[in-house]
Amino acid sequence: MPALDDVLQQKLQLLAAKHQLRAPRATGRDEGVAVWREGKRLISFSCNDYLGLSRHPQVIAAARAALEKYGAGAGASRLVTGDHSFYTELESLLAENKHTQAACVFGSGYLANLGTIPALVGSGDLIVADKFIHACMLDAARLSGATLMRFAHNSLPHCRLLLEANRREHHHCLILSETVFSMDGDRAPLPELAALAQEFDSWLMVDGAHDVFSPATHHSPPVTIQMGTLSKAAGSYGGYVCGSQTLIDYLKTAARSLIYSTGLPPASVAASIAAINIMQAQPELCAMPLAHARYFTSLLGMPQAQSAIVPLIVRDSDKALAASKILEENGFLVAAIRPPTVPENTARLRFAFSALHEKSQIEAVAKIIKEQGWLCAPSP
Numbered sequence: 001m002p003a004l005d006d007v008l009q010q011k012l013q014l015l016a017a018k019h020q021l022r023a024p025r026a027t028g029r030d031e032g033v034a035v036w037r038e039g040k041r042l043i044s045f046s047c048n049d050y051l052g053l054s055r056h057p058q059v060i061a062a063a064r065a066a067l068e069k070y071g072a073g074a075g076a077s078r079l080v081t082g083d084h085s086f087y088t089e090l091e092s093l094l095a096e097n098k099h100t101q102a103a104c105v106f107g108s109g110y111l112a113n114l115g116t117i118p119a120l121v122g123s124g125d126l127i128v129a130d131k132f133i134h135a136c137m138l139d140a141a142r143l144s145g146a147t148l149m150r151f152a153h154n155s156l157p158h159c160r161l162l163l164e165a166n167r168r169e170h171h172h173c174l175i176l177s178e179t180v181f182s183m184d185g186d187r188a189p190l191p192e193l194a195a196l197a198q199e200f201d202s203w204l205m206v207d208g209a210h211d212v213f214s215p216a217t218h219h220s221p222p223v224t225i226q227m228g229t230l231s232k233a234a235g236s237y238g239g240y241v242c243g244s245q246t247l248i249d250y251l252k253t254a255a256r257s258l259i260y261s262t263g264l265p266p267a268s269v270a271a272s273i274a275a276i277n278i279m280q281a282q283p284e285l286c287a288m289p290l291a292h293a294r295y296f297t298s299l300l301g302m303p304q305a306q307s308a309i310v311p312l313i314v315r316d317s318d319k320a321l322a323a324s325k326i327l328e329e330n331g332f333l334v335a336a337i338r339p340p341t342v343p344e345n346t347a348r349l350r351f352a353f354s355a356l357h358e359k360s361q362i363e364a365v366a367k368i369i370k371e372q373g374w375l376c377a378p379s380p
């Protein structure tokens, strides 16, 4: 039998040949949207801390107080002794903001999807999912054992077709989509998906990880299961599911990623509470990432941004890496996103806009894109 390292070396070489090798690079976050990499200060367009709340003084103070009072860790699963009192407060805040009866907080967004989907459907059931759902929804769908079918991105006719052809042969059916797609920044047609779910006696679950929800202006979408994360706009850590009281009661007793994993550190949950209170009090702050993204798309004559995320598709992985390197040399951090995270031939620069970006930073990065002619890349 070949040694493990030999097998892995071969795999690494194959990935390198396809420009698909990945390795974390140490990044120190500084004030505002600045980061440090290898001694160089860069303006980042690759952070999901859309509102800059991870460094907000009230968020830090809440986390510090919880840390000092309750220690660094929860000590056990929520179902044993890890269910500290911050959870109750956070879950009622989330339910209130999402206009649902109840909420359940998980260890991360990944764990929320991984625990929820297999708890709801299994063998003999059907999952009909958008082609672009996040890896953790996909992993969860596969783990569930349900029959998985995928419709072309945001295609209602294709979704309907799959339901018409397959719904009747399956017991339960779950439709999966996202409010804001993480690598494309576009939005799902939620009212129409909800209508399809109703017509085909199915449940609709959406991943809202990249929704910079502004509680004051938030309209509850007609969705049975709303999943989200506390690690992006809320600037903290953790994931959640909001829905009916019965759904949440069930998840708390059946979602394996909740039951068999240690509860979140009290400081993280306290930070999320402080962050959501700030979002509630400052709808104008929540509106800024989208306004900044739209400023960027208007400068470049691109279709108007639908969210804080704007992809610039350059097709080839090596081109995306080269473009990211040029931006870095000019003082900007913009991650190159490559297959398999996105489909073949759609490698891209992914811009994530924050409330904390300055207009001059957006103008400067747009100028480089124009000068380099990256907008001219033919679409796939």
Ligand SMILES: Cc1ncc(COP(=O)(O)O)c(C=O)c1O
Pocket: 108, 109, 110, 111, 134, 136, 178, 182, 207, 209, 210, 229, 230, 231, 238, 239
């Ligand atoms: C769409 C989407 N869902 C879920 C997650 C996972 O969330 P978390 O980072 O909290 O695990 C991510 C994170 O990248 C995401 O982009």
